Each structure stands twice: as structure tokens, then as C-alpha cells.
Amino acid sequence: MLVIEKMKLPGGNSALSGGLFAAANAPLQAADGIEDSPALMAEDMFKAGHGLNHPELVRTVAEGSLGAFLWCRDDLGVVFADSLHHGGGHSVPRIYSPANCSGSVILQAMLVKCRELGIPIRLQTAMKGFIQDAGGAVVGAEVIADYIFPREGSGSVRRIGAARGVVLATGGYCQDVEFRKVHDPGLGAALETTNHPGATAEGLVSALRIGATPVHLSWFQMGPWTSRDEEGWGVSTMFSVLVGLRHGVMIDACTGRRFVNELADRLSRSQEMVAAGRDPMLIVGGVAARQYPNLAQCLKRGAVKRYGTLEELARDQAIDSAALAATLEHYNRSLDEGVDEEFGRPLGTQERYRIEPPYHLVRLRPKLHYCNGGIQIDSGARVLDLGRHRPIPGLHAAGEVTGGVHGACRLGGVAIPECIVFGRIAGRNAAGL
């Protein structure tokens, strides 16, 4: 077995992510008396995905999510926080978060396991294309060894034979401006993204070249929680995801008023945030903000700003202070009453935090985050041929390079379960186990 990685650093986007992990029927749900099931998780995924999702793939992820979580926790030894997060668009709290709020620990655990098992990871080895036999079966890959991203012409071409099969896990293409513009001309170079520089399309394109079926390539996801005061993913995103949007309000600085259910799916929120004339900011109270373990870092880097009084905040950010005070008062009253009449936000059964001083503020700007589309696979992670709708022998795929699981919108915390569920299926099937 051999893992090849284009970049000088292993891990890709997963190592940068927040590492959120949705698991239906999670052990902590039982402890909290939360009723959940793979069917309910699948229903949430369909709803967010506007029904464009491929049903058998959704079911595979939802049904496999718990097993994937237990594998990470028990076999890889990843340490997760001991409370569940209620992510936007999920009908119940079902999301685990790594104790350090970063996906890097999951990747690290995998790399440690690879080292222990003696599985080599060849860095700076880029995918060039597949090698097929006369019958069209994938029997290896042509790669560029000693590749220096993104220098074209660096390295030298090598052929690697695969005795049993090849698993394509080359991720999305948010950083591939030319490729993304083909599918959505609006996504030009000026658009910021949370992705690492190597998130480009060549792996996907290699599969398309040998006849793989493209699915939903023009469906991208904007993350509604990134900061305009930081580049890329930054340090404040997980603050906004885990406590900001959960316990705070998103307001339009131009009016001082809320404009969306802060826990809607990512697509709905992003669309509202970029509506003409809006200037979205997130305000969360002191007690809730302190729930986030890395708050000090966010403050230190200026991505989260703290104010003693609302007037101070309003003055600094040029917000109508009377309107803002009214908004917070109204929201705090909704919390007491347990119903958000304005936007129908689920206030939940978990602890509620009023928005009170000191106030914490994040100036938001949605950034390109995820490619919902990719190549088509079946529930056995086999890549399907465009013309014949049959598996291309010897080729499996998993993760963001595949399409169809999420449809129009991916729910938070579902990407990593998807990667692990299909990654394990692909591995087993490719090995012929």
C-alpha cells in the first residue's frame, strides 16, 4: 500500500478544518436523552441539499457515521470534547468536535497509524493520470515525483503499478480558479477561500478523462462563518461555528438588526449574508464566548473583538446603537420565552446564554469553502463510467472529489464522516476484502 500526496505537507483541507463529526445515534446523544437515527440525519441532509442528493449515498453516510466515529475515537485514539454541538441545519445536536477544535488531530492520528503499519506516504508526488489495461481497468497511476507545487514542469514522471486498485481521494477544487469559473463564472480570483493552496482539480480531471461521471460540479458551498479580518480559514471560524452562531446573533451593521436564522443551513445563511447592502457581524455575550477553548488566541489576533459596553461596540463599528440595543433586547427576550418568532431559529434544549457584556464581535464574510460536486460513485465507492453507468474496474474514490452526497448544500460536520465512511469502503473494496 502506498499513499501519494502532492504537497510538501500532509493532510490537505481536512487538517485545516474544524474536525466536526456528525454521528447519528452518537453515544453522547443517549446520555443527553436526544433521540436520533440515521434516517433523521439523512432527512436533514436531503433537506439542506434541496433533494439533489443521491439517496443511496446519503443513506450510506448516515448509517455509517456512528461506525466511522467509533473507529476514529477507539481505533485511532482521537480525543473529542465531551459535549455535542447542534450544527446549523441539523434537527438535533449530533456533532462531535475534537478537543482542540481542529481536524488536524484526526489527520495526525491517521498518519501515526500509517507509520505504525509501515504504510509509506510519498510527499511531493502529484497525480498525473491513470494507467489502464486494454480492457479499461485502472492498473496504476502516472505521477510526478519530486513535484514542487505549483511549479509546472518540476519533478519527473514515474509510473506506479497497483496490484489491487487505486483509491482517488484528491479533494475539492476551491483553489482552482480556472476550473471553478468553468462551472460558475461568478467565482473569480477575487473570491476568498478557506482552502489550502493545493485544493486544485487535477485528480478529478484525471478521472473525468477516463470517463468518470461528473455530478453537481457547479454546486459550491460558501462558509457563512469566516472572518473578513483574517485570511482563509483563520482562528475565529471555529469560535463562530461553535459558540458565535449558536449563542449569539448575526446582525446587519447597516441596520443593527438580525436578518436570518443563525442556525439555518450554510446555503441559506450565505445567501442572506451576501444580499445587497448587508454588512454581517456576529455578536455574542461574554459567558457564551468563554465556552470556546481558543478564545484567547482569537482575541490576540484581533479576529474577535471584545467591548465592555454596547455603546462602545456600536461606536467602533458605526452601528446604530439604539437599533442594536433593541435587537439584543428582543433576542434576549426570545431566549427567555424559548421561541424565536422572527426567524424561527431553534433555541434548543441545551443551555441558553443571553447576550450580555462583555460583547464579542466577529466581522463576517462568507468564503468559498467546499465543492459539493465531484465524480459519481456508487455505495461501494466504485467510480461509475459516464456512458455505461457501470463501475470503472480498479478505481474507487472517496471524499470531496466525489459528488452527489450533499446535493445543493452540505451540512456542517458531515464532510469528515463522509470521507471516513467511503474511505473505509473504498479501501476494503480496492483490497478485495
Place this chain on the structure above:
Amino acid sequence: MEQRWASFDASIGQELFEATSDLILVTDPQGVILRTNRKAGRVLADAPTLGLPFWVRLGLPCDTLRGALDVCAAQVPRFTSEALQAAFAIRLVALGDGSAPGFLVLLSETTGPFLQRTELERQVKERAEALARSQKMLQTVFQGVGKGIILVDEDMEVIGSNQKACETFGIHPENIQGAHIRSLCDGPGQEAVLGMLDTIVENQVMSAEVTALYFDKSSFPAVFTVSLITVEGSRLWIIITEDISRQKEMEQQLKTGKVQTEEANIALRNVLKSIQLEQEEHSAKLSRRITGDLVPILHKIRSAPTAEVRNGYIDFLGELLASLTRGAGPQMDFALHRLSKTEMKICNFILAGFSTKEICATMNLAFDTVQTHRKNIRRKLGLSGSAGVSLHGYLNSRKVAVGA
């Protein structure tokens, strides 16, 4: 009381009249200039001013007071002083209410602030560009330098790093930021690094060899070199990191090579010693034979009674002499002495089991050079043409034979 206020107002008016940055012309009801403030006097000094209608002096596009009033009501007319390269906006204020006792013509300079702003903008732009250039240069040096650079703040957290540092530790830039410096080395390494950060002062450089950790928790030897700077009252440590695994590996190789060379040297010295002994033995034997066999025969020849007997002894002497050179002593003993110093060294390495490649690397010779030496050695040892005999085998067997 009223009068006091009036004189107070008048003195304020006079103050303002001179203190303002505007040019002020005071006219009579017909618009003829009666007086100016000092600033106006200076600006308009290039031509007569007093006694002229203001529209004439300021060059407004009209010929009458009515016309001037219309021009000023419709727009803000400009007056340009070419001598001063300054432009002024003209405003007209009627004095009194209704039955105007005259007018105030106010000229506000528009060019000064404008020019100042333009100049300021130009300076800001220039400085911003210079800053961007130096930042770019600094960034290029920061990223391009062959070693890892990590910046650590007072919380012992990484607040910045270059790409090389990320590669050294296998951690993405986003993840190394905010990481505690401890997470980059093992227990003793942490102590060493924290100790340096704790004790170092400005203008000092400290460094330590530590066991560092890669992202997959494998370890590697590294050197951490620490210095300290103070930025806006806060201490900031600069740690230069270098993965020295390759260096360590080479050191190890060198050590092993040295030990092997020493062993080979000893072996060759033994060989030479044995050869010398054998040579001495051979000389002794030769001398014994000369004194024991040849000298007595020479005596016998001298005292031989007949020519026949003498000839018999001479024949015998011939045979004895021939036997002295036949199969006496190994040929190699002499052959070895014909080898050059370099060839001897190479024999040494061959004897120690080095491959030609390894000999090249160790002696810093080209492959072809070593091959030529090997050929010469074979020739000198009389092995040319005997392809079946390996040099290593031959040298080894000689060593054993001589030793035995």
C-alpha cells in the same frame, strides 16, 4: 452697556478681519473697493485694487454691479492669481439689511489645501509603496531562507513561521500558528528550548540540539537557535530550526568509515610486517645456503685435484645456484613493493571489503580513476589476464598465506 457690546463686537470684527485666512475686500454700495485686509493687500499687490469695482479687479465676466451680483448668485466664481499660482472661491456678502451700505467680497483659497492634500497623498503613496517593497523583500527572505523560522510570543505560542518551518515539522501554516512551542519537541527538548527562552537576553544567541517531533509523532534530531527581540514592549523570540538528520547520518557514516579504514590499516600493516619477516627469513636462508653449500663447494673447486672433478663441482654449483632462485619466496612480496602509495591504499580498502563505489566516495576519486588503479594493481601483481581471480580474494589469500 449696549455701546460696550458694540465696541466689543467691533474689536472682534477687526480681529477676524485680519486673522482669517480668507482675503476680504470691503466695497461701497456701488461695489467699489474701499479697503482690504492685509492678506488681500499682499495677494493683490501686483496691480491697483482700491477704487476699482471688485468685478473689474477680480476679472468677473460682467460689467455692472447687477451683473456681478447675478454671477455670484448663480455660481461660486473663481479668481486666479498667476503670480502666486493660487485659486480663490469668491463669495459676496451684503453688509447691513436691505439698504446695503456696501459689500464684503470674501476670497477663500482653494489651491493651498488642495495642493497640500495632493502632496500628502503623493507622500503616503510613495511611503506605502516603499513599505510594500521592503515587506515583499523581507517576506522573500523569510520564506526563501533554507532554515525554518518560528516566531514565539510571551505565551510561548507560535505567532508566525515560514514555509520551511512548516515543512520541517509537517504542520500546515494555519495549524502551527497558535501551537505551543512545547508541542514541537520531546520532553528533554522542551526543557532545553524553554530554558533558552527563559534565560536569553537581547543581542544574545543560544542554540541547542534537541529531539524534535514531526506531525506523525516520529522524531528527528534538530538544532534550535534562539534570539530575542522586543517589539512594542513585548518580548518576541525568534527560533531558527534545522533538521539535522542528514548531517547526523553522514557523521555516523564517517565514523563507521573511519573505524573500517583503521581496521584495514592494521590488517595491511600486519601483511607488510609478515612480508618483512618472511624476507628476513629468506635472506637468512639464502645466507645459510651460501655459507653452508656454496662456499664449501667453492673451496672444493679451488682444491680440486683434476679438471674433471672441478668441472663436476662447477656443474653442481650451477645447479645449486639455479635452485636458489627457483620457487624461493612468494612473488607477491616483491610485487607489493612495486605498488604506489595510492595503489596500496586502494588494496587496503579492497582488503577491508569496500566496493569500488565506496572507495571512490571515501578517497574522493572518480570511478574511472579507481578502475585504472585496480587495473594497474592487477598488472603489478601479475593478475592481468587471470579474469577468474578477484583482487579481494587474491589479497585476502596472500594475507592468510603470509600470516600462516
